[in-house]
Amino acid sequence: MSKLLQGAVLALFTGIGALRAAQSPPLPREDLVYRFPTANHSLIDGRGEDFFMYCDRNFEGQKSKPWEAGGYGMVRNPFRASDGKVMFSRIHEGVDIKPMQRNAAGEPLDLIHPIAPGVVAYTNPSPTLSNYGRYVVVGHRIPEGVIYSLYAHLARVDCRVGQRVGTGNVLGQMGHSGAGINRERSHVHLELALMLHSNYDQFSPPSNKHGLYNGLNLAGIDPVPVLRACAQGQPLSIRQYWASLKEHYRVRVPYHGERVDMLRRYPFLLRSPISANTKSLDVAFTAEGVPLGFYPSTQTVPAPSVISCLPAPTLQQNITVNRLKNSSKDAALTASGLRYIQHIFHQKTGVPSNSPSAAVPSPPAQKK
Secondary structure, eight states, rough: HHHHHHHHHHHHHHTTTTTHHHTTOOOOOOBBOOOOOSSSSSGGGHHHHHHHHOOOOETTTEEEEGGGSSSSEEEEEEETTSSSEEEEEEEEEEEOOSOOBBOOOOOOOOOOOHHHHHHEEEEOOOSSSTTTEEEEEEEETTTTTTEEEEEEEEEOOOOTTOOOEEEOOOOEBOOOOOOOOEEEEEEEEEEEESSSOOTTTHHOTTEEEEHHGSSSEEEEEOHHHHHHHHSSSOOBBBHHHHHSOOEEEEEEESSSSSSOOHHHGGGGBOOOOOOTOOOOEEEEOTTTEEEEEEEEEEESSSSOOEEEEEESSSSSGTTTTTSSEEOOGGOHHHHHHHHHHHHOOOOOOOOSEEEOOSSSSOOOGGGO
């Protein structure tokens, strides 16, 4: 993607910079009505088994095809906790939606639509460059900033970067591109996420082929409550939805007056003003790692450290995407958890981009 096109795409989101060159007004910032991306609305009728695509599972010698594994959260890789409860240690950062139509060969025919009006921020037409296969990312302007929807495992991509789209437009066709998916399990993988850092393409590893739109740079929430809340056509406030998410742990991070990129783009996450006495920021997270809020603190810490954590019948690494370790009483950041904090608070600039696409981020293989 050229720098000029990147600027034009960002201008549609922010209304600054390349807006004059793009000669197009910015999209309005308003609460949106989020629609289903396909004709499959079974979720509204309570028929989860007809909405979510199953996963093949072999647990404790028993094979099964649980449709629940197509939902959001820690729903994969089952294990038995110390209290005998079956828990899951692998996150699925989105939902997998079943096809409604197939041709004689079993290929899905469902067309994929944006869940809300927005601008196409990124397209990956290659079936092999990501575990997501072919996928599209759309940016949606809302009062809180820009939220991103992602549509993966497509058979084809029918949109272009910079294109304004509404829920009637077609982004592509459902398929089974990407890792670990066969024709029988064809589906669209849907994510709804905030971007962690707008310069991720400048400090991400060389393996990143998707610039800002690598899934490692998108913190996904469960889109199901969002779709349900809008089922009757009413808009949803993301700020209010964020307030309903459950905090699992907090990390205190040293602060020395530097600009925090995520707070610049999502100021609603700052829960109280930063003052001259602020020495650290306490960041609240869901168990899945979604940042819920930044709380200024006068406490000084030499390095990021866990200050609170909800108890669980297993070690924290099993339920926090391996970002925490130990029990809740002595929870600490893992190496992966520390990298995650460093990602959010990254300050280095001027590093050459290792990706051709750096307009707003894309999804990763590690997220699927």
